[in-house]
Structure formats: C-alpha cells, structure tokens
Amino acid sequence: MVSPAETPAGTAGSQTLDRGLRALEALADAERPLSISELAESLGVHRSNAYRILRTLEEHRFVLRDDAGLIKLGPRLAALGRGAASTLHSAALPELTGFANAVGMTAFVTVLDGTEVITLVSVEPRRIHATVAQRPGTRHPATAGAPGHAIEASSLRPNGPRSSGLHP
Numbered sequence: 001m002v003s004p005a006e007t008p009a010g011t012a013g014s015q016t017l018d019r020g021l022r023a024l025e026a027l028a029d030a031e032r033p034l035s036i037s038e039l040a041e042s043l044g045v046h047r048s049n050a051y052r053i054l055r056t057l058e059e060h061r062f063v064l065r066d067d068a069g070l071i072k073l074g075p076r077l078a079a080l081g082r083g084a085a086s087t088l089h090s091a092a093l094p095e096l097t098g099f100a101n102a103v104g105m106t107a108f109v110t111v112l113d114g115t116e117v118i119t120l121v122s123v124e125p126r127r128i129h130a131t132v133a134q135r136p137g138t139r140h141p142a143t144a145g146a147p148g149h150a151i152e153a154s155s156l157r158p159n160g161p162r163s164s165g166l167h168p
Contacts, residue, residue: 022042023050027063057074
C-alpha cells in the first residue's frame with residue numbers, strides 16, 4: 001500500500017479519489033476486516049475523513065460492514081475485476097485448465113505491477129487432493145515466488161525486455 005508520504009505531491013489528481021483508492025488497497029492487503037480507526041490510521045487521515053470515504057464506497061457496494069462495524073471489500077469489486085480482464089480470462093481459462101490437469105499443479109496468469117506480481121486467473125487441477133491455491137487478485141513481491149522469478153529470467157535473455165522493473 002502507498003503511504004501518504006509516498007503519494008506524489010502536487011499531482012493534478014483528486015485527493016479524495018486517491019484516498020478512496022488507497023482505502024480499497026488497504027482493505028485488500030488486510031488479513032481481516034478493519035475498524036474505521038484502523039482504516040483512518042492506514043490512510044493518515046482523521047476518522048471523520050475516513051468515515052466519509054467509507055460511506056461513499058459503501059453506497060456503491062465496494063465495501064461492506066459486518067455486524068461489528070468492521071469493514072471489508074464488497075461484491076462490486078469482483079464485478080469490476082471480471083470486466084477488466086474478461087477477454088484475458090476467457091482466452092486463458094481453457095489453456096490453463098488443460099495445463100493444470102496435465103501437470104497436476106495449479107496454473108495461473110500473473111502480471112507485473114511495479115515491484116509486485118498480481119494473479120489475474122488461476123486454475124487448480126481436478127482429481128488432485130492437495131494443491132497450492134493462488135486466488136485472483138493476490139499480490140506478492142516480484143522478487144518472491146515463481147511468477148516474479150520467471151519475469152526476471154525473461155528480462156535477462158538477450159532478446160528479452162531490457163528491464164523487468166524488479167530491481168531499482
């Protein structure tokens with residue numbers, strides 16, 4: 001997640017939109033639902049500002065609150081994600097399914113996002129009792145895990161890209 005200190009100063013964008021997007025990132029990165037105080041702290045804003053952002057995101061179903069008032073991502077985000085990668089998902093799914101079943105391992109498509117790798121599509125093989133799950137939307141450092149190593153290795157080939165973006 002980008003901290004307030006890491007947000008570019010003097011950008012022409014909207015501070016409120018920036019905070020809303022950072023709130024979604026904070027919730028996605030959290031291992032559990034967050035309280036309004038925790039969300040405000042992660043955004044570096046007063047609780048009242050975090051609450052206004054939360055109410056807008058809640059009205060659009062991007063976030064939900066449970067009975068205890070804790071905040072978690074809402075179902076509307078899944079619809080946005082499917083829309084963003086629907087063509088890729090449709091094209092990749094048959095190939096990934098065949099591959100996963102042939103090798104008996106989870107197969108997935110990832111993309112490099114700065115210094116992180118994001119899983120877009122994942123398929124677990126049938127008839128295998130134990131597999132490694134890689135949920136779509138999962139983020140991890142590009143320097144850790146097979147996808148990041150594959151991206152880095154492809155950047156080292158003579159005909160590959162000049163820089164993978166994995167190292168500063």
